[in-house]
Amino acid sequence: MAGKRIPKKERQRLLKEKLKEDPFLTDEELTEMFNVSIQTIRLDRLELGIPELRQRIKKVAEKNYTKVRSIGGTEIVGELVDLSLGKNGISILETNTDMAFEKTNIIRGHHIFSQAETLAMAVIDADVALTGVANIKYKKPVYAGQKLIAKAQVTRVRSNKYFVHVFTYVGQEQVFRGKFILVSVDQEL
Amino acid sequence: MAGKRIPKKERQRLLKEKLKEDPFLTDEELTEMFNVSIQTIRLDRLELGIPELRQRIKKVAEKNYTKVRSIGGTEIVGELVDLSLGKNGISILETNTDMAFEKTNIIRGHHIFSQAETLAMAVIDADVALTGVANIKYKKPVYAGQKLIAKAQVTRVRSNKYFVHVFTYVGQEQVFRGKFILVSVDQEL
Numbered sequence: 001m002a003g004k005r006i007p008k009k010e011r012q013r014l015l016k017e018k019l020k021e022d023p024f025l026t027d028e029e030l031t032e033m034f035n036v037s038i039q040t041i042r043l044d045r046l047e048l049g050i051p052e053l054r055q056r057i058k059k060v061a062e063k064n065y066t067k068v069r070s071i072g073g074t075e076i077v078g079e080l081v082d083l084s085l086g087k088n089g090i091s092i093l094e095t096n097t098d099m100a101f102e103k104t105n106i107i108r109g110h111h112i113f114s115q116a117e118t119l120a121m122a123v124i125d126a127d128v129a130l131t132g133v134a135n136i137k138y139k140k141p142v143y144a145g146q147k148l149i150a151k152a153q154v155t156r157v158r159s160n161k162y163f164v165h166v167f168t169y170v171g172q173e174q175v176f177r178g179k180f181i182l183v184s185v186d187q188e189l
Numbered sequence: 190m191a192g193k194r195i196p197k198k199e200r201q202r203l204l205k206e207k208l209k210e211d212p213f214l215t216d217e218e219l220t221e222m223f224n225v226s227i228q229t230i231r232l233d234r235l236e237l238g239i240p241e242l243r244q245r246i247k248k249v250a251e252k253n254y255t256k257v258r259s260i261g262g263t264e265i266v267g268e269l270v271d272l273s274l275g276k277n278g279i280s281i282l283e284t285n286t287d288m289a290f291e292k293t294n295i296i297r298g299h300h301i302f303s304q305a306e307t308l309a310m311a312v313i314d315a316d317v318a319l320t321g322v323a324n325i326k327y328k329k330p331v332y333a334g335q336k337l338i339a340k341a342q343v344t345r346v347r348s349n350k351y352f353v354h355v356f357t358y359v360g361q362e363q364v365f366r367g368k369f370i371l372v373s374v375d376q377e378l
Contacts, residue, residue, distance in 0.1 A: 072291050077299070101317075102261050109320040110266070110303035117299050128290075131298040134325045141319060 005035060012044050023056050024081065024092055026147065057081060057092055064089075070129045070182075071121040077114040078150065086125030086154055091115060093148040100144040107142040112168060112176050119152045120164040120180040129162065129182045136178040146170045160184040194224060201233050212245050213270065213281055215336060218360075246270060246281055253278075259318045259371075260310040266303040267339065275314035275343055280304060282337040289333040296331040301357060301365050308341045309353040309369040318351065318371045325367040335359045349373040 006014065011034055018033065019025060025033075030041045045052070051059070057079045064083040065073030073080070078093035099111045117131055142148065149169045156163040161181055168176035195203065200223055207222065208214060214222075219230045234241070240248070246268045253272040254262030262269075267282035288300045306320055331337065338358045345352040350370055357365035 075290065075297065101264065104317055106319065108264065108307075110299060110306050113302055113306070113323075114299035117302070118297075128293055130295065130330060131327050133327070134302075134323070136323045136325070138320050138322070 008044075011036070012048055015041075015044055016048060016050070019050060019056075023060060024053065024147070024149070026053055054094070057094075068122045070124055070126050071118060076118045076122055077111070078119065078148070080119070080122055083123065085123065086157075087123070088151070088153045089119055089123040090152070091119045091122075091150045093150070095142060095144055095146055095148060097144045104141075105144050107144060107146070107148075109138055112138065112142060112148060113178070115148060115150050116152070116166040116168060116176065116178045117180065119150050120166055120178070120182060123152045123154055123164060124157075124162040124182055125154075126162065126182075126184050129184050131180055132161070132183040133181040134178055136176070138176050140170070140173060140175040142170055142175050148175070150176075197233075200225070201237055204230075204233055205237060205239070208239060208245075212249060213242065213336070213338070215242055243283070246283075257311045259313055259315050260307060265307045265311055266300070267308065267337070269308070269311055272311065274312065275346075276312070277340070277342045278308055278312040279341075280308045280311075280339045282339070284331060284333050284335055284337060286333040293330075294333050296333060296335070296337075298327055301327065301331060301337065302367070304337060304339050305341075305355040305357060305365065305367045306369065308339050309355055309367070309371060312341045312343055312353060313346075313351040313371055314343075315351065315371075315373050318373050320369055321350070321372040322370040323367055325365070327365050329359070329362060329364040331359055331364050337364070339365075 027038050027041045031038050060081045061079040064080040067083050067085050078091035080089060080091050082090040093115045095107050099107050101108060121129060150166055152164055152166045154162060154164050161183055164180045164182060166178045167174055216227050216230045220227050249270045250268040253269040256272050256274050267280035269278060269280050271279040282304045284296050288296050290297060302325060310318060339355055341353055341355045343351060343353050350372055353369045353371060355367045356363055
């Protein structure tokens, strides 16, 4: 894309459009998209009145927390950016070095698991539930700084059992999948 | 056991013996064992120069952290009270209300998972490893304040794959089990 610079006005129009399609694009991703510096992207956002990624995520997430039944909003690991109770949901977790192994900068597995498990709890349409069983697979190492997008789908409900699949991505690449069976706690586990 | 009080001297002798067999007995458990008040147990410990549980756990754990290869000591969730590298290990996690669901006081699943997964990593005899696959089952709800004892066993090693089983108990009761396959990271996941 070298040399293929778009005039500022056109770039800002496209930037708005791109962020409307996917509000969770990072400044780095926009930088690559438009072949400009990160400072240019930040100035564009400032001029257009578009807040930084963290704020955009929080804003979208806020309206979802009130829908959740089985888990407190603050108990969800990551930000809940989409939720259709009893059906599906999406959460985003921005990783950092605190979550990584010192030696390798690879994110520790249980952080990825926690995001998936709490998302699975968030999507089910029940008051109180616990995880009964989980079958999980880590597919690719995740590095500190990468943004984890977890997508959960309720696949089946049978009396007090909820079957939830969670797929977690970095960009387009799947890094984790978990199959959970959640159980209402008023029943025996 | 009501009325079956043992003379102080005999009780202190037994208490020392019991704590030698199992240094991780809580004051509450000792209270029930000897049918005395918790103050009595605390005084007994003071007179015998036996530190409180947390200190006892830390002291036993210290010498194990230096043995661990694949994970930093501070990255282990819980205290590593026993370790035979490449074979087995035990960790203890004292739970509290911060780890529990507000609604039910039940410990959130991912804390139990994190203890098990980091213990599984600690026991294997490899420099750097990641969890590839895990199959887990939560068997009983765990309540804030309960002490989780996780026991890991390396069941098989095949080239760069390590099979580890973890069983977690509250007292004598199994509350969780996890089967992990860990993979050395210099190889493909």
